[in-house]
Amino acid sequence: MLFNSIDFAVFLPIVFLLYWFVTYRNLKIQNILIVAASYLFYGWWDWRFLSLILFSTALDYSIALKLHNEGNNAKRKLLLWISILVNFGFLGFFKYYNFFLENFVSAFSFFGNSINADRLNIILPVGISFYTFQTLSYTIDVYRKKLEPTNDFIAFAAFVSFFPQLVAGPIERATNLLPQFYKKRNFDYSQAADGMRQIMWGLFKKVVIADNCAIYANSIFENSANLNGSTLLIGALFFTFQIYGDFSGYSDIAIGTARLFGFNLMQNFAFPYFSRDIAEFWRRWHISLSTWFRDYVYIPLGGSKTNKWKIVRNTFIIFVVSGFWHGAEWTYVFWGFLNAVYFLPMLLLKRNRKNIEVASKGKILPTISDSVKIFLTFLITVFAWIFFRAENMSHAFEYISGIFNSDFFSVPTLKQPEYAIRTGSFILVLLITEWFGRERLYALADLDQRWNIALRYVFYYLVCVFVLYFALGSQKVDFIYFQF
Numbered sequence: 474m475l476f477n478s479i480d481f482a483v484f485l486p487i488v489f490l491l492y493w494f495v496t497y498r499n500l501k502i503q504n505i506l507i508v509a510a511s512y513l514f515y516g517w518w519d520w521r522f523l524s525l526i527l528f529s530t531a532l533d534y535s536i537a538l539k540l541h542n543e544g545n546n547a548k549r550k551l552l553l554w555i556s557i558l559v560n561f562g563f564l565g566f567f568k569y570y571n572f573f574l575e576n577f578v579s580a581f582s583f584f585g586n587s588i589n590a591d592r593l594n595i596i597l598p599v600g601i602s603f604y605t606f607q608t609l610s611y612t613i614d615v616y617r618k619k620l621e622p623t624n625d626f627i628a629f630a631a632f633v634s635f636f637p638q639l640v641a642g643p644i645e646r647a648t649n650l651l652p653q654f655y656k657k658r659n660f661d662y663s664q665a666a667d668g669m670r671q672i673m674w675g676l677f678k679k680v681v682i683a684d685n686c687a688i689y690a691n692s693i694f695e696n697s698a699n700l701n702g703s704t705l706l707i708g709a710l711f712f713t714f715q716i717y718g719d720f721s722g723y724s725d726i727a728i729g730t731a732r733l734f735g736f737n738l739m740q741n742f743a744f745p746y747f748s749r750d751i752a753e754f755w756r757r758w759h760i761s762l763s764t765w766f767r768d769y770v771y772i773p774l775g776g777s778k779t780n781k782w783k784i785v786r787n788t789f790i791i792f793v794v795s796g797f798w799h800g801a802e803w804t805y806v807f808w809g810f811l812n813a814v815y816f817l818p819m820l821l822l823k824r825n826r827k828n829i830e831v832a833s834k835g836k837i838l839p840t841i842s843d844s845v846k847i848f849l850t851f852l853i854t855v856f857a858w859i860f861f862r863a864e865n866m867s868h869a870f871e872y873i874s875g876i877f878n879s880d881f882f883s884v885p886t887l888k889q890p891e892y893a894i895r896t897g898s899f900i901l902v903l904l905i906t907e908w909f910g911r912e913r914l915y916a917l918a919d920l921d922q923r924w925n926i927a928l929r930y931v932f933y934y935l936v937c938v939f940v941l942y943f944a945l946g947s948q949k950v951d952f953i954y955f956q957f
Contacts, residue, residue, distance in 0.1 A: 474517040475951065476726045477680055477944055484514065485730065492734055493660050500657050504631045507654075507734070511634035515600070518640075522598040525563065530633045532559060533608040537615040537622035549616060556612040564605050567597050569801045600640030602798060606765055608633055611647040613769060620648055628654035637730040641723050641954040643741040643761035650738070658735030667918065668732030673933065674917045675725025676940045682718030682903055684943060684950045685896040686711040692888065694862055697872045702881030705872060707893070712862045713855045714900050717746065719953045720759070725915055744911045746854070746904075747832050749846035751815040752825035754854060762798070766791050777820060788820060789813045799861070804869060808860040815853060831911050839908075899939075 474480050488510045496502040516523050536556045543549050611632075614620040623629050632651045638644075693700060693708025700708075724741035731738045741761050748754035755763055767776075771791045775783050789810065796809020819825040832847060833839040839847065856873070863869035887893045910916035920929055 474514050476723065476730075477676060480517065484510075485733075489733060497660075500655075501627060503658070504625075504627045504654055507631045507636075508627060508634060511631070511636035511639060514636040515634065515639055518599050519596070525598055525601070526604060526634060527630075529560060529563070529604065529608050530630050531626075532556065533612045533633075534623075534626055534629050537612055538624070540612070540615050541622045553612065553616045557609065560605050560609050564601055567595055567601060570595060603642050603644055604633055604639060606644050606762075607647075610644075610765065610769065611651070614647060623651060623655075625655070635731070635736070637727040637734075637736075638738055641720070641727070641952055642759075643724060643727065643739050644765055645738060645761070650736070653736050661735065664735070665733050666921075668729040670917045670920065671725050671729030671732070671915050673729075673936055673940070674915060675722040675727075675729060676944070677936050678718040678722030678725065678903065679952070680722075680943045681899050681939050682896075683715045683722060683953075685892075685899065686715035686718065687950055689887065689893055689896065690715050690862070694864075694872070697868070697875055700875070700886060701883045702876045702878045703883055704885040704887065705876045706881075707885050707887070709855050709859050709862075709872075709876070711896070713746075713851075713858050714903075716858065716861070716953055717742075718903070723952050723954065728915075740914050744831070744907050744916075746851055747847055747908065747911055748850050749828045749832055749843055750819060750824070750850055751812065751853065752819050753828040754850060755812070755816065762795065766795055770794060781821065784820065785817060788817050792816065803866050804860050804863050807866060807869075808857055811857050811860060815857070834912065 474484060488506070492503060492506055496506050512523055512526075515526065533556055536552050540549055540552050543552065611620070611629075615622045628651065631654050632645075632647060635645075635650070690708055690712035693704060694712070697705055697708070721742040728738045728741070739761055741759060743757040743760065745754050745757035748757055771787055774787045774790065776787060777784050779787070792809040792813035793806055794809070796805040796807070796812075799805040799808075816825070819827075828846075832843045859872055860866075860869045863872055907916045910918065910920075913919060920932075924932070
């Protein structure tokens with residue numbers, strides 16, 4: 474079920490009314506409703522994979538209880554490894570089986586041997602990378618004795634399957650989200666209104682920004698061999714805003730929807746395109762995944778509190794694994810590798826935490842220094858996104874060489890350029906709005922305290938009009954991160 478669909482527009486108010494007007498007196502029944510609604514939400518895509526998420530839930534619920542009651546360290550490690558291997562086993566089979574098969578066959582062919590192996594027609598379960606990491610973090614935290622396991626299976630099932638963030642995050646930690654299922658939730662109008670505001674802004678990012686950018690990004694990337702350098706650069710820029718509008722838009726809708734039901738999810742994007750260096754970018758982009766890899770992979774490997782060789786090793790591991798998490802393609806692996814190359818000099822020079830506060834905090838306009846740093850960081854980010862979007866490695870290098878061709882300064886050749894200019898205008902609105910809201914959890918937070926009522930409602934009206942216009946007038950586009 475897509476957030477930007479009629480199905481969800483009907484589903485959400487029905488669940489909301491049942492939640493606050495029918496089940497509100499009993500916490501257990503409220504949680505059962507959340508589980509039922511979440512399974513309906515997920516099963517709407519393909520009901521066959523409900524058994525997979527139920528099995529993962531039951532497995533980690535049981536293992537966590539056994540971990541808590543087991544005093545023998547060897548047995549505790551065995552239990553942890555069972556959870557890790559089973560969860561990653563499912564993830565590896567559905568997501569990476571064909572990738573490893575194809576590369577295995579290619580390796581044999583390289584040495585002059587040929588083997589026959591047929592690909593399997595495997596359907597990738599939506600959201601498997603997200604809920605797998607979510608359940609694993611729970612088991613690992615129980616193993617580390619940072620968290621008491623729950624005896625409430627319904628609450629745990631609700632934590633794993635919570636529909637706002639089930640299929641594309643944020644990847645929540647049990648320490649934050651699970652305790653919220655134990656407490657009675659009371660309806661808070663200001664919280665609900667803030668949630669609606671964040672949903673609205675998320676839909677604007679997705680429907681108005683991402684889906685319009687996708688039209689040009691897809692067209693340019695699919696026909697890159699026939700286009701000049703300036704057009705290819707515009708294609709890369711459109712994809713840069715497509716993926717941001719798409720994924721941060723999903724996160725805004727997820728967080729806002731959760732607030733309608735009295736839950737607080739973690740911030741997943743903190744205005745990353747206003748970053749002044751690549752380290753700051755990675756503190757602000759897909760925060761829930763970056764911090765997951767930091768806490769469960771990077772730090773256990775020794776982090777940055779070790780010798781330089783291990784720091785280099787750990788940095789490349791974390792970024793390459795992050796790239797591979799996104800998909801079974803060498804383009805994603807190289808994207809991760811490239812970001813490690815960007816990041817490593819800052820880490821070795823101990824400049825990776827230089828820019829902690831938001832750019833030009835408290836100022837209306839950015840300083841000249843911040844403007845230059847933001848621009849340069851944005852450029853290298855755009856360059857890296859080309860590998861993320863390209864069909865394969867050869868396509869990526871051909872695309873980049875096409876940009877730096879002799880026709881770079883020629884006039885772009887865009888179909889229906891007036892629509893491209895319109896999309897560019899929407900991007901400008903996005904950037905201005907997010908710049909003035911960059912010190913908050915999302916761009917429109919506390920808008921009722923910052924803008925007068927007339928200006929505020931004119932803005933709301935225009936945003937809703939554009940969302941409805943593009944949502945009803947074009948074909949629904951899946952969220953990019955559904956494939957991960």
